[in-house]
Amino acid sequence: MLASIWAWLIAPEQWSGSRGIPNRVLEHLGYSALALAIGAAIAVPLGLWVGHSGRAQWIVTATNAARAVPSLGLLFAVAMFVGPRISSDLAYVIPSLVVLVLLAIPPLVSGAYAGVRAVDPAVRDAAYGMGMRPREVLWQVEVPCALPLVLSGARAATLQVIATATIAAAVSLGGLGRYLIDGLAVRDYPQMAGGAVVVASLALAVDLGWALLTRYAVSPGLTGRSRPVRGGKQPPVRGVGRHEAPATSSRVLPTGSEST
């Protein structure tokens, strides 16, 4: 079994052309990145605004509740309603992209929202006390402090999008899911398993990329305290620590707010 999967993985036809692994990886990453960019453009400002102003908090509740909708159902429903209304080659791409964007939004909103809400009120007061305007407080204080949670929301959204882009092969999207769905259709297990290995590796690599980015993008003033202090007491897993709102913390994301 393993030998046949390995044989599939290293076969020359898997490494060239539009059906080859390199092209499928690029497709998969392309759709995911596009969906995340659109989702972030909508969700991050929304989450920051709700967190900063404290208004319209129902948006966060609603987006969190929307996560209970099964992604497969959303995918098929949107594909069925949107697909026939588009009369070009994009008929296969747009419905899937819409779904990927919709799925990226909840973790991004709650990450940005929880990040801003969890900023130490004393820090915010100090910023106002120094004479900063609300806009300056948002951009120079709240956003940098919220960055770890914004990024962890983005990381969760990325996982969700990459996983769903795989399923979207069932509604004719390209990408690595093709191997899984096409292999299933012709009962070609080595192809399915080979594709599954590639997509799992891709997801792991991208997640690792996010971990590294989080580590270097977050202000040292924030990460400094997660360094072990000599002789100091160091809680082993400070999953949430100070910068996470308790009400939303467990919903922010599965992989956690730190680069573990």
Place this chain on the structure above:
Amino acid sequence: MTWVWEHLGDIGGYAVSHALLAGIPLVVGLLLALPLGWVARRYPPIASVVVGGSSLLYTIPSLALFILMPLVLGSKILDAINVYVAMTIYTVALLVRTVADALGAVPDATRQAATAMGYRGFGRLVAVDLPLAVPVLAAGLRVAAVSNVSIVSVASLIGYPQLGYYLTDGYQRSFPLEIGVGIVGCLLLALLFDGAIRAGEWALTPWARAGR
């Protein structure tokens, strides 16, 4: 709507298998995550390995994990055990961190008071730490339950019968009502799990409502 009434029996059957595919791994996952989370909390050097390793498992897309399960288990591709084990892996991945956080959230003063009263070791863990960790645990369980119900439906792409069947079948037949039944069924099931966990939390934390 007549379609729904005609198929009510089937829908019920699929809902039950869906509930089992999502629910059994939830329970097994919790039982596995408790000791793992405790270890992560107790021995800091192991924490990053345990928590990091389990969150790595969570990154594997569900369809890929379902397909890879037969390789690991030596089972047949259509064996339901693949889905049970895959869902248990996801549950553990989500809950290990929750358990570690939940145990960490027990106030130090309470722990010291319990020690002073003569509780120690495993007895204190079961009688003091775990009950106090219930609210955080319940929050994590609710997230895992909703996520499980959604992920289980993906297994219908490979052909395991549960509510997800109505999603794939409805799409293939271009029958919106059937997709609607699948989605609503999953939502109701998620709601049911959520309610059950809330009820369990309520029953297990009598002190939380004593002060009101």
